[in-house]
Amino acid sequence: MTAGSLWVVGLGPGPDCWVTPEATAAAAQATDLVGYGPYIDRLPAREGQHRHSSDNRVELDRARHALELAASGRRVAVVSGGDPGVFAMAAAIFEAVEAGPPEWRGLDIRVAPGVSAMQAAAARLGAPLGHDFCAISLSDNLKPWSVVERRLTAAAQGDFVIAFYNPASRARPTQIHDAFALLRRLKDGATPVAFARAVGRPDERIVLTTLEDADPGVADMSTLVLVGSGETRFLDRPGGEPWLFTPRHYGGGR
């Protein structure tokens, strides 16, 4: 049996203009596409190519299925939104390899990076990630809330810009409220905040506000939430929403 291969491919936040040539080629050359249905639907149909769509809540099952296909000799592309290495399918693949049969460790596995949601949001807003930042997933499906609290506290103490992934879902509507309540105790109320929903897609919606004025309820599962550092600021411009940026220096430079 021919040895198969498995690419974990990042399709970026949505529009084709943000898909790398590597990702396009890896998806085109696959015999089998595996992924959440809406991501697979972004790719053109190809004769003879098998499309294995699934829903979004079975990442480990999907990873195992992809690895089984690769082990059987198929050329598999697991497609992911954003960057598969950032809160996405790449980690699920390696978790499955670790827990799976020894032969999976010998598979040819590659990851194609992509533009992640925080980068698309940052580009649209200005340059809020221009200085030290952290990225935190608010999902507590996979970690206790105490870990989220610990990380939020550390992020505030370190005065990092914070990017929140998975801020809310129907099953978890309250966590972004709890996170903002915690941050309001630790950070200046005037800190800039942005809710950047579905950046680059037709239903894009941007809300610019401050930590004290923010309504965390505007965040849904398609929203990337940014909370500034002590240096992050708005820059007014005529005829448009202000820019949001974090300068490269800190505390006035030297």
Add this chain to the structure above:
Amino acid sequence: MTAGSLWVVGLGPGPDCWVTPEATAAAAQATDLVGYGPYIDRLPAREGQHRHSSDNRVELDRARHALELAASGRRVAVVSGGDPGVFAMAAAIFEAVEAGPPEWRGLDIRVAPGVSAMQAAAARLGAPLGHDFCAISLSDNLKPWSVVERRLTAAAQGDFVIAFYNPASRARPTQIHDAFALLRRLKDGATPVAFARAVGRPDERIVLTTLEDADPGVADMSTLVLVGSGETRFLDRPGGEPWLFTPRHYGGGR
């Protein structure tokens, strides 16, 4: 005079396969390219297109020059390695706009995101950024070292995966040593560490080690340094260096 425009364009870590179609188009359509020489040299010469190369230590001068060109009616692309929004030219542009003449605020400024060094490194290594992480620039040209210490301490207390940008240069050879000394006091010595130099380029070099065994002296200005969280681990495989990944769950999940 026709209003000009300014794109801040991310060319990714090096190879063409990681340059987005948006970045390629923005660079191709510009009347003027502005940037660090080696980044401009990655782009094909085009008849009638002006190339303004500079060295790498005058970001604010370069930003002002680009804004002056745009204000004079030119269609300018400021090219940057990686993602211009992550420790790169986008913040410098908005700093220059903030300090510049009022008419600069009315310019058509756009940012094209790109694959940043930490994403290329993560893709090559496995999935080390699969869970909460932070990105810290070790350059103290623009911030006091006390801020770096504060952020390193917070990153350790929050048990984030840490990506270091600008870990060392000829003018700053000791900071990565100081950073590792601090982290060794706060984190487990067995924590996985990766030095990922020039990923995707011919002179790529990967060193996998642990916090206690690491020689920070291997880092240069082209190196992205990753330090794991308490969950980050190596995954051995036959016939190759181990994978490095951070699972999506924390503390055993629930």
